[in-house]
Amino acid sequence: ETGVTQTPRHLVMGMTNKKSLKCEQHLGHNAMYWYKQSAKKPLELMFVYSLEERVENNSVPSRFSPECPNSSHLFLHLHTLQPEDSALYLCASSQDPLAGSGTQYFGPGTRLLVL
Amino acid sequence: QKEVEQDPGPLSVPEGAIVSLNCTYSNSAFQYFMWYRQYSRKGPELLMYTYSSGNKEDGRFTAQVDKSSKYISLFIRDSQPSDSATYLCAMSAGAGNNRKLIWGLGTSLAVNP
Numbered sequence: 001e002t003g004v005t006q007t008p009r010h011l012v013m014g015m016t017n018k019k020s021l022k023c024e025q026h027l028g029h030n031a032m033y034w035y036k037q038s039a040k041k042p043l044e045l046m047f048v049y050s051l052e053e054r055v056e057n058n059s060v061p062s063r064f065s066p067e068c069p070n071s072s073h074l075f076l077h078l079h080t081l082q083p084e085d086s087a088l089y090l091c092a093s094s095q096d097p098l099a100g101s102g103t104q105y106f107g108p109g110t111r112l113l114v115l
Numbered sequence: 116q117k118e119v120e121q122d123p124g125p126l127s128v129p130e131g132a133i134v135s136l137n138c139t140y141s142n143s144a145f146q147y148f149m150w151y152r153q154y155s156r157k158g159p160e161l162l163m164y165t166y167s168s169g170n171k172e173d174g175r176f177t178a179q180v181d182k183s184s185k186y187i188s189l190f191i192r193d194s195q196p197s198d199s200a201t202y203l204c205a206m207s208a209g210a211g212n213n214r215k216l217i218w219g220l221g222t223s224l225a226v227n228p
Contacts, residue, residue: 042218106158
Protein backbone atom coordinates (compact mmCIF):
# COMPACT_ATOMS: atom_id res chain seq x y z
CA GLU A 1 0.00 0.00 0.00
CA THR A 2 1.20 3.50 -0.75
CA GLY A 3 0.04 6.98 0.18
CA VAL A 4 -2.93 7.38 2.49
CA THR A 5 -5.54 4.64 2.78
CA GLN A 6 -8.96 4.79 4.40
CA THR A 7 -11.45 2.11 5.40
CA PRO A 8 -14.29 1.60 4.95
CA ARG A 9 -14.90 3.45 1.70
CA HIS A 10 -18.65 3.53 2.28
CA LEU A 11 -20.62 3.36 5.52
CA VAL A 12 -24.32 3.47 6.30
CA MET A 13 -25.29 3.73 9.95
CA GLY A 14 -28.28 4.44 12.09
CA MET A 15 -28.30 7.25 14.62
CA THR A 16 -27.83 4.84 17.52
CA ASN A 17 -24.91 2.91 16.01
CA LYS A 18 -21.25 3.13 16.93
CA LYS A 19 -18.70 2.80 14.16
CA SER A 20 -15.09 3.74 13.50
CA LEU A 21 -13.28 5.10 10.48
CA LYS A 22 -9.68 4.09 9.96
CA CYS A 23 -6.85 5.90 8.22
CA GLU A 24 -3.29 4.76 7.58
CA GLN A 25 -0.47 6.74 6.00
CA HIS A 26 2.57 5.09 4.42
CA LEU A 27 4.49 8.33 3.77
CA GLY A 28 6.47 8.65 7.00
CA HIS A 29 4.68 11.89 7.86
CA ASN A 30 4.42 13.39 11.34
CA ALA A 31 0.93 14.82 11.18
CA MET A 32 -2.53 13.51 10.36
CA TYR A 33 -5.84 15.27 9.82
CA TRP A 34 -9.56 14.57 9.66
CA TYR A 35 -11.66 16.69 7.32
CA LYS A 36 -15.39 16.72 6.56
CA GLN A 37 -16.46 17.45 2.99
CA SER A 38 -20.12 18.34 2.37
CA ALA A 39 -21.83 19.54 -0.78
CA LYS A 40 -21.66 23.29 -1.35
CA LYS A 41 -19.28 23.81 1.58
CA PRO A 42 -15.52 24.16 1.71
CA LEU A 43 -13.47 21.44 3.37
CA GLU A 44 -13.94 21.60 7.15
CA LEU A 45 -10.94 20.74 9.29
CA MET A 46 -12.03 18.62 12.24
CA PHE A 47 -8.88 17.41 14.01
CA VAL A 48 -5.12 17.64 13.67
CA TYR A 49 -2.61 15.32 15.28
CA SER A 50 1.12 16.00 15.34
CA LEU A 51 3.37 13.21 16.60
CA GLU A 52 0.29 11.50 18.04
CA GLU A 53 -0.71 14.54 20.06
CA ARG A 54 -3.90 16.41 19.21
CA VAL A 55 -2.95 19.96 18.32
CA GLU A 56 -6.22 21.22 16.92
CA ASN A 57 -9.88 20.53 17.51
CA ASN A 58 -12.19 22.85 15.63
CA SER A 59 -15.29 22.83 17.82
CA VAL A 60 -16.34 19.40 16.64
CA PRO A 61 -19.32 17.79 18.45
CA SER A 62 -18.37 15.15 20.99
CA ARG A 63 -20.15 12.45 18.98
CA PHE A 64 -16.93 12.46 16.90
CA SER A 65 -13.97 11.11 18.85
CA PRO A 66 -10.52 10.88 17.25
CA GLU A 67 -7.73 8.52 18.23
CA CYS A 68 -4.13 8.52 17.05
CA PRO A 69 -2.25 5.51 18.48
CA ASN A 70 0.89 6.22 16.42
CA SER A 71 2.06 8.52 13.65
CA SER A 72 0.84 6.15 10.93
CA HIS A 73 -2.68 5.45 12.11
CA LEU A 74 -5.69 7.63 12.81
CA PHE A 75 -9.20 6.67 13.79
CA LEU A 76 -12.47 8.56 13.98
CA HIS A 77 -14.95 6.96 16.36
CA LEU A 78 -18.58 7.77 15.64
CA HIS A 79 -21.57 7.45 17.97
CA THR A 80 -25.14 8.77 18.04
CA LEU A 81 -24.63 10.67 14.80
CA GLN A 82 -27.23 12.88 13.18
CA PRO A 83 -28.40 12.83 9.54
CA GLU A 84 -26.59 16.13 8.95
CA ASP A 85 -23.32 14.31 9.68
CA SER A 86 -23.67 12.49 6.35
CA ALA A 87 -20.68 13.56 4.27
CA LEU A 88 -17.34 12.47 2.85
CA TYR A 89 -14.76 12.13 5.63
CA LEU A 90 -11.24 12.65 4.42
CA CYS A 91 -8.02 11.77 6.14
CA ALA A 92 -4.80 13.57 5.23
CA SER A 93 -1.19 13.59 6.33
CA SER A 94 1.70 16.02 6.08
CA GLN A 95 5.32 16.21 7.03
CA ASP A 96 5.09 19.02 9.56
CA PRO A 97 1.80 20.74 10.45
CA LEU A 98 3.50 23.60 12.19
CA ALA A 99 5.57 24.67 9.19
CA GLY A 100 2.51 26.05 7.44
CA SER A 101 3.46 25.03 3.91
CA GLY A 102 0.17 23.22 3.58
CA THR A 103 1.31 20.27 1.52
CA GLN A 104 -1.18 17.65 2.62
CA TYR A 105 -1.78 14.25 1.09
CA PHE A 106 -5.30 12.89 1.16
CA GLY A 107 -6.87 9.47 1.29
CA PRO A 108 -9.86 8.53 -0.89
CA GLY A 109 -12.34 9.26 1.88
CA THR A 110 -15.17 7.41 3.58
CA ARG A 111 -18.64 8.23 2.25
CA LEU A 112 -20.88 8.22 5.34
CA LEU A 113 -24.66 8.12 5.30
CA VAL A 114 -26.54 8.48 8.58
CA LEU A 115 -30.15 7.31 8.50
CA GLN B 116 -17.26 37.94 3.72
CA LYS B 117 -15.67 34.52 3.24
CA GLU B 118 -11.91 34.38 3.56
CA VAL B 119 -11.63 32.55 0.23
CA GLU B 120 -14.09 32.89 -2.66
CA GLN B 121 -14.23 30.40 -5.51
CA ASP B 122 -16.94 30.07 -8.14
CA PRO B 123 -18.22 26.47 -7.93
CA GLY B 124 -19.21 26.41 -11.62
CA PRO B 125 -19.81 24.01 -13.27
CA LEU B 126 -17.45 24.99 -16.06
CA SER B 127 -17.72 23.10 -19.35
CA VAL B 128 -15.15 23.50 -22.14
CA PRO B 129 -14.25 21.67 -25.36
CA GLU B 130 -11.10 19.57 -25.51
CA GLY B 131 -8.04 21.67 -26.32
CA ALA B 132 -9.40 24.86 -24.72
CA ILE B 133 -7.44 26.99 -22.28
CA VAL B 134 -9.08 26.87 -18.87
CA SER B 135 -8.80 29.62 -16.29
CA LEU B 136 -9.77 28.90 -12.68
CA ASN B 137 -9.65 31.60 -10.02
CA CYS B 138 -9.91 32.33 -6.34
CA THR B 139 -10.00 35.61 -4.46
CA TYR B 140 -9.17 36.05 -0.81
CA SER B 141 -9.42 38.69 1.86
CA ASN B 142 -6.57 37.90 4.29
CA SER B 143 -3.45 39.76 3.21
CA ALA B 144 -1.37 37.52 5.50
CA PHE B 145 -1.80 34.50 3.21
CA GLN B 146 1.48 33.54 1.60
CA TYR B 147 1.17 29.83 0.76
CA PHE B 148 -1.17 29.05 -2.13
CA MET B 149 -2.17 25.65 -3.40
CA TRP B 150 -4.34 24.08 -6.06
CA TYR B 151 -5.72 20.63 -5.46
CA ARG B 152 -7.51 18.43 -7.99
CA GLN B 153 -10.25 16.07 -6.87
CA TYR B 154 -11.63 13.38 -9.14
CA SER B 155 -15.04 11.90 -8.46
CA ARG B 156 -14.96 9.44 -5.54
CA LYS B 157 -11.34 10.30 -4.73
CA GLY B 158 -9.58 12.53 -2.23
CA PRO B 159 -7.95 15.82 -3.29
CA GLU B 160 -4.42 15.61 -4.69
CA LEU B 161 -1.94 18.47 -4.67
CA LEU B 162 -1.51 19.89 -8.16
CA MET B 163 0.40 23.15 -7.73
CA TYR B 164 2.06 24.92 -4.81
CA THR B 165 3.22 28.54 -4.80
CA TYR B 166 4.86 30.61 -2.11
CA SER B 167 4.16 34.35 -2.17
CA SER B 168 3.64 36.08 -5.51
CA GLY B 169 4.55 35.09 -9.03
CA ASN B 170 4.02 32.31 -11.53
CA LYS B 171 4.79 28.64 -11.46
CA GLU B 172 4.56 26.32 -14.44
CA ASP B 173 4.34 22.53 -14.54
CA GLY B 174 3.62 21.01 -17.91
CA ARG B 175 0.20 22.20 -19.09
CA PHE B 176 -0.54 23.85 -15.73
CA THR B 177 0.39 27.38 -14.65
CA ALA B 178 -0.36 28.86 -11.24
CA GLN B 179 -0.34 32.63 -10.75
CA VAL B 180 -0.51 34.62 -7.54
CA ASP B 181 -1.24 38.34 -7.47
CA LYS B 182 -1.00 39.39 -3.83
CA SER B 183 -1.72 43.03 -4.59
CA SER B 184 -5.14 42.04 -5.94
CA LYS B 185 -5.55 39.09 -3.57
CA TYR B 186 -6.23 36.88 -6.56
CA ILE B 187 -4.86 33.50 -7.60
CA SER B 188 -5.35 31.62 -10.86
CA LEU B 189 -4.76 28.20 -12.34
CA PHE B 190 -4.45 27.93 -16.11
CA ILE B 191 -4.73 24.64 -17.96
CA ARG B 192 -3.48 24.63 -21.55
CA ASP B 193 -4.63 22.13 -24.16
CA SER B 194 -7.24 20.78 -21.79
CA GLN B 195 -8.00 17.05 -21.94
CA PRO B 196 -11.06 15.02 -20.89
CA SER B 197 -8.85 13.56 -18.15
CA ASP B 198 -8.70 17.08 -16.64
CA SER B 199 -12.40 16.80 -15.78
CA ALA B 200 -12.47 17.12 -12.00
CA THR B 201 -13.11 19.57 -9.19
CA TYR B 202 -10.30 22.05 -8.58
CA LEU B 203 -9.91 23.42 -5.08
CA CYS B 204 -7.79 26.36 -4.05
CA ALA B 205 -6.32 26.48 -0.56
CA MET B 206 -4.08 28.93 1.24
CA SER B 207 -2.49 29.65 4.57
CA ALA B 208 -0.68 32.45 6.34
CA GLY B 209 2.25 30.26 7.39
CA ALA B 210 3.57 28.73 10.54
CA GLY B 211 2.30 28.53 14.08
CA ASN B 212 -1.24 29.69 14.73
CA ASN B 213 -1.60 30.85 11.12
CA ARG B 214 -0.79 27.49 9.60
CA LYS B 215 -4.40 26.39 9.05
CA LEU B 216 -5.37 25.84 5.43
CA ILE B 217 -8.37 27.86 4.27
CA TRP B 218 -10.21 26.24 1.37
CA GLY B 219 -12.33 27.45 -1.50
CA LEU B 220 -15.55 25.67 -2.46
CA GLY B 221 -13.95 24.07 -5.51
CA THR B 222 -14.79 24.58 -9.20
CA SER B 223 -16.23 21.65 -11.12
CA LEU B 224 -14.66 21.38 -14.59
CA ALA B 225 -15.85 19.20 -17.47
CA VAL B 226 -13.69 18.93 -20.60
CA ASN B 227 -15.74 17.55 -23.46
CA PRO B 228 -14.14 15.44 -26.23
